[in-house]
Amino acid sequence: MKLKDKTAVITGSSRGIGRAIAEVFASEGAQLVITGTSIKSAQKTASEIVAKYNCKAVAVALDVSKLGSCEALVKASLDNFSKIDILVNNAGITKDSLVFKIKESEWDEVIAVNLKGVFNCIKAVSKPMFRQRHGRILNITSVVGQIGNVGQINYSASKGGIIAITKTCAKEFASRNILVNAIAPGFIHTSMTDKFTEEQERVMASVIPLKRFGETFDVAKAALFLVCDDSSYITGHILSVNGGMYM
Ligand code: NAP
DSSP, X not given: OTTTTOEEEETTOSSHHHHHHHHHHHHTTOEEEEEEXXXXXXXXXXXXXXXXXXXXXXXEEOOTTOHHHHHHHHHHHHHHHSOOOEEEEOOOOOOXXXXXXXXXXXXXXXXXXXXXXHHHHHHHHHHHHXXXXXXXXXXXXXXXXXXXXXXXXXXXXXXXXXXXXXXXXXXXXXXXXXXXXEEEEOSBSSTTTTTSOHHHHHHHHHTSXXXXXXXXXXXXXXXXXXXXXXXXXXXXXXEEESTTSOO
């Protein structure tokens, strides 16, 4: 088991990619802190994962855009498990619009959740991880943060910012044996992408070398690699999980 008795805090793990990461970590022996914006959705997912993998898990309601909420998440994790070995910053939202149409509130909200949310969680976890003198932080960015996308000025800016945060924290935390990496997924089947019609998906997939969207477990298996001992000499890396869409 690659994560036996490791404590993993995964933001936005009530569904989608975060849930798949939680499941893969549970299957490798981790104890989990599952979060959603409501305690109900987090609790439902946590109990399903506990039943399936016979692991320990607690559920916490979280709004990553609020530093106080992220500090409460870290406190709840330490109260339950005494340590945090792994933080996955996965929570994210989209509010797509063309630049000339986008509302200030749509810019602010996406930056607050996607970018400031990563800062908030890293800031909150940094003290306990520094004291432990070990830790893994994994940020979920996006191919859109690397190549941009029409209609996603807010989202692509937030995801580009996460790449910069990843590299800065990798440098700043290395002396404490805390490794900081990111995954940049391409298009992955979740509720975030189910707004596309079949025809839109077919056209989008046609320009991906592997000719298909990815699945949540494609990302989750890469996440496992970046938080387990197999990657102990890798930090500041942005791992593409995008079917070859951007190389
Ligand atoms: P998803 O299915 O929409 O799930 C989003 C998760 O984030 C949910 O658990 C949601 O909680 C949580 N969340 C939303 N707002 C939050 C907030 N303010 N504070 C805390 N948690 C919040 O999304 P996904 O597709 O799995 O995406 C996961 C991550 O991968 C995101 O960062 C996304 O940008 C990135 N990504 C996705 C794709 C893709 O194609 N799907 C591609 C590249 C990158 P509730 O369940 O309570 O709403």
